[in-house]
Amino acid sequence: MLIIRARRVFDGRDLTAKRAVVVSGGKIVDLLDDAPEHGDVRDLGDVTLLPGLVDTHVHLAFDASPDPVGGLDREGLYDRMRAHARRHLAAGVTTVRDLGDRGYLALRLAGEMTDGPEILSAGAPITSVKGHCWFLGGEAEGVEGVRAAVRERAEKGAHAIKMMITGGEMTPGTHSHLNQFSQAEIDAAADEARRHGLPIAGHAHGGPGIAAAVAAGFDSVEHVTFLTADGVAPDPEIMAAMAANGVAASLTVGLTPGVVPPPRIAALLPKLNEGLRRLRASGVTIVGGSDAGIGPPKPHGILTHGGEMLTTAGMTPVEILRALTSDAATLCRVGNRKGRIAPGFDADLLAVRGDPTTDHTALRETAAVFRNGSSL
Ligand SMILES: [Zn+2]
Numbered sequence: 001m002l003i004i005r006a007r008r009v010f011d012g013r014d015l016t017a018k019r020a021v022v023v024s025g026g027k028i029v030d031l032l033d034d035a036p037e038h039g040d041v042r043d044l045g046d047v048t049l050l051p052g053l054v055d056t057h058v059h060l061a062f063d064a065s066p067d068p069v070g071g072l073d074r075e076g077l078y079d080r081m082r083a084h085a086r087r088h089l090a091a092g093v094t095t096v097r098d099l100g101d102r103g104y105l106a107l108r109l110a111g112e113m114t115d116g117p118e119i120l121s122a123g124a125p126i127t128s129v130k131g132h133c134w135f136l137g138g139e140a141e142g143v144e145g146v147r148a149a150v151r152e153r154a155e156k157g158a159h160a161i162k163m164m165i166t167g168g169e170m171t172p173g174t175h176s177h178l179n180q181f182s183q184a185e186i187d188a189a190a191d192e193a194r195r196h197g198l199p200i201a202g203h204a205h206g207g208p209g210i211a212a213a214v215a216a217g218f219d220s221v222e223h224v225t226f227l228t229a230d231g232v233a234p235d236p237e238i239m240a241a242m243a244a245n246g247v248a249a250s251l252t253v254g255l256t257p258g259v260v261p262p263p264r265i266a267a268l269l270p271k272l273n274e275g276l277r278r279l280r281a282s283g284v285t286i287v288g289g290s291d292a293g294i295g296p297p298k299p300h301g302i303l304t305h306g307g308e309m310l311t312t313a314g315m316t317p318v319e320i321l322r323a324l325t326s327d328a329a330t331l332c333r334v335g336n337r338k339g340r341i342a343p344g345f346d347a348d349l350l351a352v353r354g355d356p357t358t359d360h361t362a363l364r365e366t367a368a369v370f371r372n373g374s375s376l
Contacts, residue, residue: 002373004042005035006049006351012326012340014318015357021049023347026372030343042375044351047367050321051339052094052117052348054328055303056250057201057222057289060084060109060119061101061136064292064299069135069170078105084293084300085109085116090376091301092350092369093117095339097332099162099201099222099289100125102136107158117371118348120159120332125203126150126189128180132168132203143188146181150192160332161193161200162222166209170294176227177206183215190216199333201250207235214241220248220331222289226275232268234275239282248331249279251313253288253306259297276313286313287328307360320360347373 001024009018009031020041022030035041060081062068071080081101088096097120098106110119124138126149131139140149150161165186167174174180181189186202193200194217201220202213205227213221221242226234242249261269280286288306292298303324310320329339337346349370354362369376 001029002040002042003032003035004044004049004349004370006044007046008048008355008357009341010048010050010321010357011342012051013322021341021349023370023373026347028341028343028345028347031341044368047351047353048355048357048362049341049349049351050356051325051341051345052350052369052371053092053303053324053363054095054097054332054339055088055093055290055292056097056220056287056328056331057099057252057291058088058096058300059100059291059293060096060098060106060300062293064294064296066296068294072102072135078109081105081109082113082116085113085119087300088292088303089117089369089371090366091304092352092363092366093301093303094348094350094369094371095120095329095332095334097160097289098122099160100133100136104156107156118334118338118346120334122160122162122201123153123156123158125162125164127164130173131180132164132166132171132174134171143184146185146188147192150189150196154196154198158198161189161198163189163200163202165202165204165213166206168203168205176225177229179206179209179212183212186212187216190218199331207233207238211238211241214238214245214247217245218247220250220287222250223252224249224279225272232271232275234271234278236278236282239279239284243283246285248285248287248327250287250289250331251276251309252291253309254290254292254302255297255305255308256299256302257305273312276309280314285327285331286310286315287323287331304363307363311360317360318357321356
């Protein structure tokens with residue numbers, strides 16, 4: 001039994017009056033007002049202890065280089081994925097959800113890796129023929145084709161389903177503002193995911209794609225940028241439908257500091273930021289997925305920088321912490337064992353210097369990381 005003592009303890013929802021967390025067998029067994037005089041006490045000093053972070057959207061197969069797709073074909077992909085996963089854990093991200101790799105490698109890693117974060121994997125994203133990220137191997141066509149693709153992932157043991165509802169920036173020939181699937185195909189994917197008890201995440205930039213995912217009953221929409229052919233058009237009606245149906249917005253947060261966006265994106269920023277604020281004001285549940293791996297501004301472990309964009313959306317530091325811990329865990333269907341400091345939960349913990357309940361940048365001041373009760 002180990003007792004971890006900290007100046008402050010944030011339990012995944014609120015700052016508590018507790019100062020000590022009791023860990024045994026990889027689980028949290030108790031919270032105490034303070035540590036006892038005797039016993040196996042690890043006093044971390046003037047830090048805040050919080051649940052390990054949960055990143056709802058990563059790509060362990062992408063190497064965050066200028067050519068992440070080319071990197072897929074380089075030798076040693078599986079070992080690189082292992083190294084990428086370790087980087088998340090070192091930053092305090094104790095659970096990652098991989099929303100797109102190739103050949104079920106992330107799922108294999110989830111079963112084999114003993115010194116990394118908890119890995120949840122969707123396998124290859126389901127996409128249209130030559131659609132967004134087709135090169136990951138998830139092409140499917142027609143209602144029956146889409147259902148079969150969901151079933152295959154469920155049978156392999158995937159933890160989630162990911163569908164590319166619109167095109168994306170990374171894939172030439174696709175269009176972020178346009179849907180790649182019919183509503184019938186999108187509905188079929190959501191229905192089949194429900195039948196297998198799996199959460200389903202929909203990649204969607206354009207308003208019609210976001211609306212299609214909401215209508216089908218997806219658990220989350222990824223990105224939620226409301227891109228049009230030549231701009232950004234945040235749609236309050238679609239946002240209201242997301243809030244009413246409990247569809248979470250998994251925002252793409254976390255950028256290497258100092259990165260200057262390309263001129264095309266920079267020109268869209270005021271409208272994109274207005275969209276974020278409206279989304280927050282609409283009462284939509286917001287969580288953060290880093291999309292780690294997709295390019296140099298998105299190295300693995302960058303989720304600790306996610307507070308910048310969430311602040312722009314109007315979230316308070318405590319709301320940001322909830323988004324990156326308990327709310328993210330709930331969306332990923334591991335909210336019964338991840339994302340909180342409470343008896344019975346996995347002892348996945350992050351200690352940071354300073355107080356992230358008043359300043360989100362404190363999340364980057366890593367002091368200690370525990371995974372299943374063991375410190376790194
Ligand atoms: Zn992605």
